[in-house]
Amino acid sequence: MKKANPTNPELVDTIRLLKKSSKENDARIWTKLAEYLSRTKRTRIAVNLSKINRCAKTGETVAVPGKVLAAGEVDHSITVTAFAFSEKAMAKIEKAKGKCLTFTELVKKNPKGSNVKIIG
Numbered sequence: 001m002k003k004a005n006p007t008n009p010e011l012v013d014t015i016r017l018l019k020k021s022s023k024e025n026d027a028r029i030w031t032k033l034a035e036y037l038s039r040t041k042r043t044r045i046a047v048n049l050s051k052i053n054r055c056a057k058t059g060e061t062v063a064v065p066g067k068v069l070a071a072g073e074v075d076h077s078i079t080v081t082a083f084a085f086s087e088k089a090m091a092k093i094e095k096a097k098g099k100c101l102t103f104t105e106l107v108k109k110n111p112k113g114s115n116v117k118i119i120g
Helices: 009-025 028-037 049-055 087-095 103-109
Strands: 045-048 061-069 079-085 099-101 116-118
Touching (some): 009 028, 009 103, 028 061, 061 087, 079 087, 079 103, 087 099
Parallel strands (some): 061 116, 079 099
């Protein structure tokens, strides 16, 4: 059976960027995130805000290789990076004085991937 590759052009570009950044900066975290994003849509990760709130401390940077959903609350400021955000999740994160970033923005801001926690 043939492996299903992502067809979303934005997702394909993000995966390429992560793999390229991993090689250039010798940062294995980008390769791991690219592997997670390469999965089929059915098995891609979706994380609720309640889990992010439990797992992340104030000021931490969290990467979600999939979508962030709005179930739960965020009570401290965190930086969340994901491929997609629901509108309500983005509003709740920003209300808690947090930031929502794309993987492209995170790679430019932190090329080595240091102090980034993967949640999924």
